[in-house]
Every structure is written in structure tokens, then in C-alpha cells.
Amino acid sequence: MKTHSLAISGLLTMNLHALNNEGAEGNTLMTRMVEIVDEKGQLHTVNAVSGDMFKHIQAEHLFREAKAAGLPLCAGCAQFDANRIARDQGLAAEVEKSPGYHQAKQDGKVDSYNLSRVLQACILDDCEGILLTGWAGSRSLARKSCIEFGWVVGRPENTRTEVYMHVKYVPEGRGSGSGSEQNLGQNIFHRPASSGQYAVVLNVDLYRVGRNDITLNYDLDGEERQKRLRALLKSVLYTFVKPAGAHRNTQNPHILDFSGVVTVSSNSLPAPTVSALKSNYLDEVEVIAKNLNAIAVESSGLEVFRFKGLGEFSGVMGKIINSSLPWSD
Numbered sequence: 001m002k003t004h005s006l007a008i009s010g011l012l013t014m015n016l017h018a019l020n021n022e023g024a025e026g027n028t029l030m031t032r033m034v035e036i037v038d039e040k041g042q043l044h045t046v047n048a049v050s051g052d053m054f055k056h057i058q059a060e061h062l063f064r065e066a067k068a069a070g071l072p073l074c075a076g077c078a079q080f081d082a083n084r085i086a087r088d089q090g091l092a093a094e095v096e097k098s099p100g101y102h103q104a105k106q107d108g109k110v111d112s113y114n115l116s117r118v119l120q121a122c123i124l125d126d127c128e129g130i131l132l133t134g135w136a137g138s139r140s141l142a143r144k145s146c147i148e149f150g151w152v153v154g155r156p157e158n159t160r161t162e163v164y165m166h167v168k169y170v171p172e173g174r175g176s177g178s179g180s181e182q183n184l185g186q187n188i189f190h191r192p193a194s195s196g197q198y199a200v201v202l203n204v205d206l207y208r209v210g211r212n213d214i215t216l217n218y219d220l221d222g223e224e225r226q227k228r229l230r231a232l233l234k235s236v237l238y239t240f241v242k243p244a245g246a247h248r249n250t251q252n253p254h255i256l257d258f259s260g261v262v263t264v265s266s267n268s269l270p271a272p273t274v275s276a277l278k279s280n281y282l283d284e285v286e287v288i289a290k291n292l293n294a295i296a297v298e299s300s301g302l303e304v305f306r307f308k309g310l311g312e313f314s315g316v317m318g319k320i321i322n323s324s325l326p327w328s329d
Contacts, residue, residue, distance in 0.1 A: 003229070003264060003324040004301070006204045007271035009281055010260025010313075012152065012240065015195040017253030019245030020049040031161055031192040036153060039278050044156035047194040049245065051149035054202075057244045058147065059128050062235035066123050069231055074122035085118055085125045085132065092136040105137070112214040114138050119210060119219045127209060127232050146208045146232065150201040155277060159196025165189075193251060199276035200260065204236065207327035218328075225326035233324065237317040240310065259308045261285050262316050267301030269293070282306060 129145030
């Protein structure tokens with residue numbers, strides 16, 4: 001099945017985590033809190049994990065999958081450097097010396113040529129997006145990410161954050177050290193732990209893998225795009241099997257459940273999402289998919305897969321990974 005896009009709406013149940021924090025005030029670590037409006041229009045302050053954190057988790061899984069599968073990585077991404085291909089000045093110099101670059105410069109198409117070379121060089125820059133300034137003659141070259149994460153937001157009615165006191169164990173000199181600039185001695189500190197059900201929304205534009213944002217042409221062959229597409233989908237699955245983040249050395253989250261719905265589009269119809277902050281979000285997604293299929297110019301292209309638990313989610317994603325083929329216009 002040629003897959004155009006995929007979306008996930010779900011409810012992730014986690015206990016005693018501290019995946020995303022804002023900083024510290026004195027000896028107290030402050031967790032991330034956000035303001036939201038519920039389906040009845042009421043305001044709430046709830047714990048949340050930023051989409052940036054989950055995007056980083058997914059990108060790290062994609063990096064490891066690319067390493068295991070022998071997929072191309074630029075010099076920066078091969079080290080999982082946050083600067084990614086901007087760090088690869090060797091490739092930039094190679095691009096500027098190439099005959100294609102000089103022809104593109106004459107034709108006024110340096111950016112599209114450079115973007116083509118970026119896509120060919122690295123799966124992470126292709127799938128995760130990048131902004132390059134001053135790279136191989138491009139003033140500002142942007143590659144939009146193929147995957148988009150929303151905030152992972154706690155449901156107000158059943159998500160709570162508590163702050164717990166901890167003491168650094170010191171076998172000698174227990175009465176000294178609190179407040180020391182060198183952090184020596186037996187210091188007292190306060191750390192948050194959050195538990196609850198968290199709404200997840202994400203979208204993956206699979207048709208954009210290997211596609212040049214400027215020329216709108218594919219700069220990779222079908223075989224390479226299929227490898228990248230499947231690696232990208234695997235990284236999405238792994239993100240919920242093993243989420244990373246702050247304080248996992250002693251506050252590895254207890255993941256009890258991940259339930260929701262995966263929508264897959266095999267034509268130009270957008271794969272819909274509805275936030276699990278809405279109580280009947282599963283029914284809403286199915287109704288939207290049914291209505292979109294009914295008005296599609298092409299044949300019905302939306303499929304909906306409900307799942308209850310990580311076991312069913314892994315099964316749904318496994319079927320999609322094994323059956324998906326790269327999109328072609």
C-alpha cells in the first residue's frame with residue numbers, strides 16, 4: 001500500500017515521571033505546567049511533556065535505526081550532534097566544488113541543488129527537518145520536518161504532580177554542605193513526580209520523505225525512500241516503547257497503557273487527529289474518516305485502526321511498517 005500520511009491520537013498512562021522540567025528555584029526542581037481549555041470550555045493548569053522532548057526521543061530512535069540499517073547519515077548526525085548537517089563543513093566544501101553546484105549557481109537554483117544534496121546525504125536531515133544558514137552558498141535553507149508532535153498533555157481530571165524531598169547520601173559530615181556552592185555534603189533537594197493520563201497527537205507526512213521542498217521532485221529512488229519510510233515508522237513505535245527524558249536514572253516512568261487510534265491515508269486525504277483531551281475522541285476520528293472517504297475525489301483512502309495497550313499498538317504499527325510503500329505523485 002502506498003502510504004501518504006499517518007496520524008496517531010492516543011492516551012498514554014504514565015506514573016511517577018519527570019520527563020520534562022523548566023529549571024530549578026533554590027533546591028526545588030520545577031516541572032513543566034501548561035494552561036489548557038477542556039471540552040466544556042473550562043481552564044485548567046496541568047502537567048505536560050513538550051513536543052520537543054518527544055521529537056528528540058523519536059529522532060534518537062531514528063538515529064539508532066539508521067545506524068543498524070546502514071542508512072546514510074551526515075558527519076554531524078553520525079555523532080548525533082544537535083547541529084546535524086550544519087556541522088558537516090566537509091560536505092559543504094564538496095558540494096561547492098561539484099559541477100552541479102556551479103551549474104545551479106548559473107541558473108539561480110543553488111538552494112534547490114543544496115537541498116537535494118542534503119536529502120541524499122542524511123536520513124535525519126531528510127525526516128526531522130533542518131535550518132541551514134551560510135551552508136554551501138545558501139543564505140537560509142529550510143527543510144520542514146516530516147513528523148510533527150504536539151504537547152503530551154495531562155488530562156485535568158486524573159493527572160497530578162507531587163514534590164518529594166530527597167537527601168544526597170554522604171557517609172561522613174552529614175551536618176555540613178547544604179547550600180554549598182560546590183554541592184558538597186549532605187544536601188536536601190526537592191524533585192517532582194507526575195502521574196496520570198496524557199493526550200498524544202502526532203502526524204507523519206510519509207509522502208515527503210526524500211521529496212525536495214523547492215522542486216517538489218523526489219531526489220531519492222523508490223528503494224531508498226522505502227527504507228527510510230520504514231525506519232521512520234519504526235522510530236515512532238519505539239518512542240512509546242521507550243520514552244527518554246529527564247531523571248530516568250531514578251524516575252523511569254511506569255507506563256501502564258497506551259490506547260488510541262492510528263489513521264493511515266493512501267491518497268491525498270489528510271490522516272485526521274482528535275485530541276484525547278476530548279472524551280469521545282475515538283468516535284470522532286472514525287466519523288471524520290468516514291466523512292472524508294465519502295467526499296474523496298479518488299477512491300476511499302483512509303483506514304482507521306483502534307488499539308488498546310502497547311501490545312496492540314505494536315501490532316498495528318508492525319502491519320503498517322511491513323505493508324507501506326513509498327508515495328509517488
